[in-house]
Amino acid sequence: MTSITTTDPATGVRRTLDLEETDSAGLAAAVSAATAATTRLQALGRTGRARLLESIADALEARRDDVVAAADSETALGSIRLNGELSRTAFQLRFFAEVLREGSYLEAVIDHAGDTPMGPRPDLRRMLVPLGPVAVYAASNFPLAFSVPGGDTAAALAAGAGVVVKAHPAHPATSALVASVTAEVTDPVVGRAVSVVYGYQAGIDLVQAPAIRAASFTGSPGGGRALAELAAARPSPIPFYGELGSINPVLVSPAAAAARADTIAAGLAASIVQGGGQFCTKPGIALVPAGASGDALVAALASAVAAVDAKPALTLGMADAYRDGLASLAAVPGASLLSGGSASATGSTSPAVVEFDGEELAGRLAEECFGPVAVVARYRDDEHAARLAAGLPGTLTATLFLEPGDAGVPAARAAVTASAGRILYDQYPTGVAVAWAQHHGGPWPSTDSVHTSVGATSIRRYLRPVAWQNAPEAELPAELRDGPVDFPRRVDGVLVLP
């Protein structure tokens, strides 16, 4: 057995935990527990699962100080941010309780038997049921909200699916602590609904475990692609829901740059350096007009970013990758480093702005560089801006700074928003509200474009439809029997409210 170690990014001190890499027997036990919990979660019903989610939220908040301290010692993200993240984690657990009680997510439909132009139609009733046990691969940058008790886990439990989380190696102690808090709530009700496994091999084996029916991943394109290929190559392939990062373009129109260069620059700088630039929604590239007001914006941005202190990266490896990323950005012909930007041998990163003055985005410029850096690409006119934007891959977000009634740069606007999952106006993409209307996804590499990993509809990833044909009433799930129900349902083509 290999013991697990953890490192405090603030001090570089590494310690060995009372945890071991999960072996095949441990993985099998975790998958088996998730399978058993799936049956019991489903039997618990919507109300029972809503209460369970709320109890987990309560339990996490009751251990707030311990959890925040554990997470800070492994991420150096600081108490304010981590307290906020714990609140977010509890909020989204409670939000899914609300989604369950509302009940639309069931997509329940009743078509009574009847005549159609095609002849008689049988009685057909449809709703969504849990897909089965789910694998969740935790993120490095959100040790709570996108980790063991995070959004994927909350959505899966709401759906009625047991979960096996592959802990991120950057915060194993936090993962073990919150797993024990969660287990205290779940074990008496449905058994071990959320298990945690540790180590590279366990992660490889988890996505291939026959009982696992879906996998969710938040991380790098390389790691995500490898897991997606394993999911697809199974004897029985399963859905893979990846969120592999994003470059999050920002387009500033000439009119907006002229009207408020300083305000836009200040907000942009704050968004770029927030959380050490380690957000999947960090604005990675800004298209800014050539000329005086664009110059003023870039100068203000570079100066604001340069004034921000260096911070510990989540891991030494991420600091190294940031150093390499900065070097490769600066090496692109037409690119120049405007402000500091460095990574120390002890793992601190200082923010940077890279300016690009070229015709088309090439190579590294159109890829995410994880850390506190943004590229500012200068454009001459709409056609040039659109050409720059056309070089971008799919993104989680696209942000537009426009003036009221602003008709400038129409082609660039179309190009920058064409492959984005969320389109923002005059706001900054960091910060992803947990809401009914949220969408956090986008075309590749911000997969899965068809589903979201944040918000009410993220539950859909862990459900599958089942239709019942000509079923006696006693054989139907309660949600599909005739008579009044407490959730919206479509009956004979007509949506009916409770």
Next chain:
Amino acid sequence: MTSITTTDPATGVRRTLDLEETDSAGLAAAVSAATAATTRLQALGRTGRARLLESIADALEARRDDVVAAADSETALGSIRLNGELSRTAFQLRFFAEVLREGSYLEAVIDHAGDTPMGPRPDLRRMLVPLGPVAVYAASNFPLAFSVPGGDTAAALAAGAGVVVKAHPAHPATSALVASVTAEVTDPVVGRAVSVVYGYQAGIDLVQAPAIRAASFTGSPGGGRALAELAAARPSPIPFYGELGSINPVLVSPAAAAARADTIAAGLAASIVQGGGQFCTKPGIALVPAGASGDALVAALASAVAAVDAKPALTLGMADAYRDGLASLAAVPGASLLSGGSASATGSTSPAVVEFDGEELAGRLAEECFGPVAVVARYRDDEHAARLAAGLPGTLTATLFLEPGDAGVPAARAAVTASAGRILYDQYPTGVAVAWAQHHGGPWPSTDSVHTSVGATSIRRYLRPVAWQNAPEAELPAELRDGPVDFPRRVDGVLVLP
């Protein structure tokens, strides 16, 4: 250029058509047309697209006799069946017009800016938009309803996506004819919204074309898996929606066998031989109790099936595969061929029943054999039936024959329905109603378990969510502006009807 040939399965006569295998220039033109049509279909709006779908349905019905004659000469499915299939094709085009007018499919959500326990939330609005141009791989066994103008195409056009169909080589002339009928309707309105490509290489290249955003396939597990791997290996992977066949188990309880062996056997025989057994919902395996009433059921089934004449298979290759399949079924230890069952050198297949008397389903028994054959597996008790059912893969359907209040074989019932997309009671799985409540999918190999390829919700495969944050009213799609709308929409967490 390689000319396309077609063969009449009834006569074996092969002729060369005035069609050629699509080369790379032809494929590029088709993808380009679908891309342009996607923009124009979206601009047309829900009502415009509904009218377009209805016009295509009208045009196909206006050419009914020609289309049915063309399809019969390439499939030998007969005029009654093909007239029914054309009616189904028109019906589902009109059904999607209804889905568009109703508007729930948009999943429109408005969350106004407000305070939450997490602090202020921005204004967020979400709805589904077309994913982009779609590739459709036509099926052999439904030359209309799952081919050029079929369900995938109807759903994609409804979503606002242009389509490139890879024609099935078993009915190229029919494909070309219905494509020309469709083009007469679409070309003046949105350009060539549905293009057809021919040939193996065009099929391989189509799923890899960068502009294509999703692929749908109805066919064999081998072909589907190969295309799924190509879709996943793209620089920018896309969703692959496969429907790769199914074994469709039927469970007859001891009480049902005792009460109505003859009725069940007669219906089952008709379902097995319908369309030459070439339906993805053909019941491929029946679990029937040992003992006298089970014996009576099996005898009646074998005799009914043996009385059915041989029919031309869709292709000579399928007849060969049927012959091989029968031989490998009969070679399984414990299996025996009860009735005729053969495939002639001219491509006719005659129906068969294989009885299996063993402990567990092994190898070939748990795989679909395309053609008019079913396996009857005899079970001693609930535990034995459950063990047999546990050997089955995911299926499109599972059928239960039970008596009122029948509590027999509970473990077998659970096992046989666990991985099915549609669960039927006292009816037969062939015949898939186009309805709001339909689900035609299931765990692998009846992928995609998360989505359906028949019914209202099949449109969801070709849509992706987009969220707008803090957008000025003029920037929002009309469907997301404040004020009354003519479709259901969620506003601040509450579903509101028009």
